[in-house]
Amino acid sequence: MYRQFGCFIDGAWCDGAAQLDVMSPVTEKPLGTVAAASADTTRTALDAAARAAAPLRLMGGFGRADALHRIADDMLSRAAEATRMISTETGKPLAQAGREWSLACDQFRWYAEEARRIYGRIVDSRVPGGRFEITHEPVGIVGAFTAWNFPAALPARKLAPALAAGCPVVLRPSSQTPGVAMIMVDCIRAGGLPDGAVNLVAGSTSATYDPIMADARVRKVSLTGSTRIGQQMIRDAADTVKKVSMELGGNAPYILYDDADLDAALDATVATKFANCGQVCVTPDRFFVHASLHDAFVDGFVKRAQAIKLGDGLDDSVTMGPLINARRLSEIDAVVQAAVTAGATLATGGRRAAGFNAGHFYEPTVLTGVADDMTVFAEENFGPVAAITSFTDEDEVLARANASAMGLSAYAFTASPERARRTVAALKAGMVGINSFALAASEAPFGGTNFSGMGREGGPEGIEDYLDTKLAQIVF
Template identity: 60%
Template sequence: MQYDRYGLFIDGKWEKGSGSVLAVHDPATGEKLGEAPAATVEDVNRAIASAARAFTSWRHVPAWTRAELLHKAADVMIARTEEAAWVMTLETGKPLAQAKREWGLSYDQFRWQAEEARRIYGRIVESRAPGGRIEVHHEPVGVIAAFTAWNFPAFLIARKVAPALAAGCTAIVRPSREVPGISMLLIDCLREAGLPAGVVNLVTGSTETTYRPIMDSKIVRKISLTGSTAVGQQMIRDSAATMKRVSMELGGNAPVLVFDDADLEKTLDLCVPVKFANAGQVCVTADRFYVHERLHDDFARGFAARAAALKLGHGLDETSQMGPLINQRRVDAIEGIVADAKARGGNILTGGGRPKGQNTGFFFAPTVITGLPDDARAIAEENFGPIAAITPFTTDEEAFTRANATEMGLAAYAFTKDAKRMREASARLEAGMVGINSFALAAAEAPFGGIKASGMGREGGSEGIHDYLNVKLAQMAV
């Protein structure tokens, strides 16, 4: 692996760091991939200082120049697709095809935000003072810090760093300790594209040494997190001391409503691959399926049959359709949810444990459960794993009420042929994103984010760059 080749990235240079190291493992085998440097508090403070120095000049770089650099970064990323997919598969366990798709979504972010850099519009408001004029300007927030999760290790960085750089901010990236290699590769693409020293910095390491210096720093003006709701709540509290702006993409527990007029086969063809992509470790994945009672039994049988037919294996095997969970903690968590389902009288149609004959890595069989009450953990909680809980409903009103009975509000989905019902589902489902007959939410041109306990702020779309901009009013009088 490339941990020795790269390391920490501070002030435009790769360095080994002065702290300890982080062991990184292949979740499909449990074998050690290598050791990545762990930043010390001093390393993190140097990264902050580097970003602060770079901001004084980067903020004044013309938008068209920033855009050209981001386009060049996308070009470099495209050229390094095979390398990136290989690294990502080894670190996360996801199948190679899914890794390539994620890398593609990542460079899409740089393409889109490059163009958004050229479209940071102000406005002029007529003043009530004679001869006066009010100008509204947008200026970069300053130094930002991006905290990212392991499940989409390239895409999550791109969704934060691309709009920040487009806006004229400088960045410190702190990736999950499970997946340092792919973050190193992405940052090296920015270096190769010619990004000035200090504009982006990378620190890997423990929470103890990387978190507190960033949160305590008055230089860091904004933080963006993709992670759990509990971590997000703590970061919001910690950010209050220095009045940092925050963007939070937190947990989900997405419902899927399958109405009685849905095309059963087409719905299953979409739902099953999406549910088990990345072994279910996706914040917007469908967790709980509310299926009209007329379709419920056929839907459950079809879902279980398709799930049981999925081929599990190492992601580098191009025939594998689902890889492992990221670590033993996730296996333990999923086993706990299944145990609760059994205790609540659930019917496990397929899966429910480790695959037979799979003695290495952190694999868990695709699992389909029916017959659960709504307060069972498989329905009431985000399982973040390969569990699909299927339950019937009778009326549309019941379906909407049960779907919305959660503190989470990231994504929700509905399948129907009726245009009126499509509109009603879009309006009534309480989530930041709603898919109607589609799961395609994570696109560069679309604003991604949730409501309620699922977070605040948006990433992507024309809205994404505004989370990295301050609004300034200038009153002009003659």
């Protein structure tokens, strides 16, 4: 299924130095093999990007805007192919995969328009007859590293603003889900960009990451990944003083106040928690439920969780697919069992799903009586596990919600506008949802604070990290 692709360098698909097996999380069998880059392959891609920098910049914002619209058109025409690839590689249901590809297309549409709006400004100078001119220029070559859980949305969030700004890119997608990025890069050929404007290399850290980070021509790197990897990237970027932006781990608090619409909250929350088998950085992890609603919330949560149908995401009737690999399955089960041993109550789930001869399927799981210091609560579990505790006091719950080094997303459900405003102001997170989980949109800045990363993807803010600001003092 990957034969028409490979590494993409200087405007063409090419073979790699080796072959990389891509495994199905549903069957645990190989989906196929992809061309894997060597360090020399990656350096060739960097050379191509360097040659593309000047012609890409000379296209101007309006020329790049037209190119991004053509790319979006081609992506839309290949939606069925891409949706199936997303589901095949990740196991997520087709409906979720289709929404993800639509979000990826929308990134190119949005940044096509932002390319036309890279505005400068003029400021009067204190020097007689002078003025300051402030302009914005492409930062240079971008190294983009993406995770497997959203194999279309994550590359699009980096490729679209980088190209809009005039920056050539070397993309390194996850080796677990390379095919989706390959389809996207194939669509980019329809844009008519200079050869080398976008390059793709898959492979090991030593073959891809190391050459990109060592090359002084790479002026910015963007990562979606774990906090541990982000910390290492910051250290590595220091050697050549690269700009960095990164969306890292999360451990989102969820607060259900006593005045919330219980049924509406449950309908939205259960669907969100178990989307992509819980493998979402912004999914709610730590559930704080007011004591007056706790039992009813748990009962409703359990009933909805038990109604979820597990299976191959390519089956239209399936509503939750597998975890990405055996390691994730083992880690999730260990965290759940440790919580039960420490005193938490298993309300439903808590084991590898029965009835499957293969695949990394884990039952939708609900834990109650969870203590704040349990691993399942104190750390991102990144799986289909809802850990629930209770509270009675607003100040208390806000303090508990903020007792985390992470700061990506946070959520609260309430009928009070005043309480909503207090909660938004108090929560330490880059994004807060009130009675909503809809945070990911091309027009809105997506990202976190503290150990959850830096920089933003989406919105007008998303292009800023791909631009350098230049000041000129002009006197006549």
